[in-house]
Amino acid sequence: MAIDAAPTRTLPFLRKLTRHARIPVNAFEEAGTQANGDLVRLHMGPFRPYLVTHPDHVQHVLARNQPNYVREGMFWDPLAPLLGEGILSDGDSWAESRRILQPLFTAKYVNSLAERMAEIITELIDETVVPGRPFDVAKGVSAIVHPTIVRLFFGAKISVADINRLVPAYDVAVTAKAIRLVMPFVPDQFPMPGDQPFKKAIKAIDEVVYPRIRQARMTDGEGDDVVSRLVKAREDIAGAEGERRIRDDLVAMHGASTETSATALTWAWPVLQAYPQVAAKLYEEVERVVGDDPVTTSHLPDLVYLRMFVQELLRLYPPGWILPRKALQKDVVGGVTVEAGSTVMLSPYLTHRLPRFWDRPLEFDPERFAPGEERSHRYAYWPFGAGPHVCLGQHLFMMEAPLLIAGILRKYRPVVHHDGPVTPRLASSLRPVAGLSMTLVPVERR
Ligand code: HEM
Known part of the structure; x- marks a missing residue:
């Protein structure tokens, strides 16, 4: 079949990246504004990925013609030693992992994890927050989110x-x-800062994860943590091969859950400071629904505004801000030819800011997600x-986020020490500028 395609618009991108070297997200934002939903190519020297932002094109690449767009190529390959061949790979090994993992995430299991999560988060807030003393926001959030996920995944037995x-x-x-995410044209063989620490980190992860998997296998996956569930689900594959598959899924899931959750929750505080009316509504709701009690999953259905707040947080600051794919076959998307073997970059960050689909896109407004809003x-x-x-x-995150935010707000009010708007910085997820600090001030109750 002959395919009619419009000539592709190419935007000079290297120059943008140089201009926005400190905040590369801004280079993407500028490109997104110029593209305005059209499918364009970004000129990055020899590397010219396609930028996909229009919802129709997102649907085409991620859903309708998904088998043609795989998680391979310059972005994914450097991460392969960490993620292995499980749920964050593609093709047959991904399909096999998805078949095993999806049934684990039933509403019933996720609810039971959330109940446990509520207890852990309450404990960790009590242990880590020092009222009145400034701390680094990203580190403070991470000190709650990371151990929470580790304890949920590995169970109480982890030391x-x-x-x-x-x-x-x-x-x-x-x-x-x-760094490779914004410089994907640098071949993997070419050493870059971060390569050695990356290797060491994988070694450290494997030295903790493998013994825990072996231990769970010896007790036939008794227990309700995620490792035990995985061990049970993979009973059919014995020996080292089974261990490796469990490791790949576990490590990939762990990576997918901690960085994303911690990043999203780091944005909550500067946003509350920048939008006092939103903050006032949220404080009122937490006070009314939770009051003095520890937050539990039973509070969640009544924390309606908090849920809207979290949804809006993920609109303006989606942690997975860029999703790269490789096109296996030539395709036409939005009238533009996508060459076989090329890289396609999708970005919820840019789609969520398209004026064609969002009224006042840069304004933080949870009301967009009010029940009944279309x-x-x-x-x-x-x-x-x-x-x-x-x-x-x-679903786990949509429980984790309100548990953590309400868990803090029932006792404290945040004061972020930063003048002007808080901008994102270079990271594989959309983190706020480094060194952002805040103080949690105890709520005064009459
Ligand atoms: C704010 C929190 C989170 C965000 C924004 C987020 C975002 C995403 C995105 C964008 C993808 C699609 C990746 C792609 O298409 O290449 C994804 C996949 C995935 N996420 Fe999350 N995630 C979050 C939390 C979690 C948590 C808590 C878990 C824990 C279980 C998790 C586990 C996964 C897994 C296993 C996949 C791969 C699914 C597959 O390819 O079949 N994520 N996530």
């Missing part, structure tokens, strides 16, 4: 020493390759991805 090894190792592993397009909002690869942890 404090192992938690203390895993948490920083993951932090390094998921961020060390960030979405302009099903694929105009996709912080958790879409299609067959859609996030397996979205």
Whole structure:
């Protein structure tokens, strides 16, 4: 069949990147504004990825013609030693992992994890927050989110020493390759800063994860943590091969859940400071629904505004801000030919800011997500991805986020020490500027 395609518009991108060297997200934002939903190519020297932002095109790449767009290529390959051949790979090994993992994430299991999560988060807030003393926002959030996920995934048996090894190792592993994300044209063989720390981090992760898997296998996956569930689900594959598959899925899931959750929750505080009316509504709701009590999953259905707040947070600051794919075959998207073998970059960050689909796109307004509000397009909002690869942890996160935010707000008010707007910085996920600090001030109750 002859395919009619319009000539592709190419935007000079290297110059933008140089101009926005400190905040590369801004280079993408500028390109997104210029593209205004059209499918364009970004000129990055020899490397010219396609930029996909229009919801119709997102739907095409992630859902309708998904098998043609695989997680391979310059972005994914450097991460392969961390993620292995499981749920964050593609093709047959991904399909096999998805078949095993999806049934684990039933509503019943996710609810039971959330109940446990509520207890852990309450404990960790009590342990880590020092009222009135300034702290680094990203580190403070991470000190709650990372151990929470580790304890949920590995169960009560994981030692404090192992938690203390895993948490920083993951932090390094998921961020060390960030530089390659904005410089994907640098071949993998060419050493870049971050390569050595990345290797060391994987070694540290494996030294904790493998023994825990073996231990769970010896007790036939008894227990309700994620490792035990995985061990049970993979009973059919014995020996080292089975261990490796469990490791790949576990490590990939862990990586997918900690960095994303911690990043999203780091944005909550500068946003509350920048939008006092939103903050006032949220404080009122938490006070009314939770009051003095520890937050539990039973509060969640009544924390309606908090849920809207989290959805809006993920609209403006989706942690997985860029999703790269490789096109296996030539295709036509939005009238533009996509060459076989080329890289396609999708970005919820840019789709979520398209004026064609969002009124006042740069304004933080949770009311967009008020119950009954209609979405302009099903694929105009996709912080958790879409299609067959859609996030397996979205429901867990939509419980984790209110538990943590309400857990803090029931006792404290945040004061962020920063003048002017808080901007994103270079990382594989959309983190706020480094060194952002805040103080939590105890709520005065009459
Ligand atoms: C704010 C929190 C989160 C965000 C924004 C997020 C975002 C995403 C996105 C965009 C994808 C699609 C990746 C792609 O298409 O290449 C994805 C996939 C995935 N997420 Fe999440 N995620 C979050 C939390 C979690 C949590 C808590 C878990 C824990 C279980 C998790 C597990 C996964 C897994 C396993 C996949 C791969 C699914 C597949 O390819 O079949 N995520 N996530």
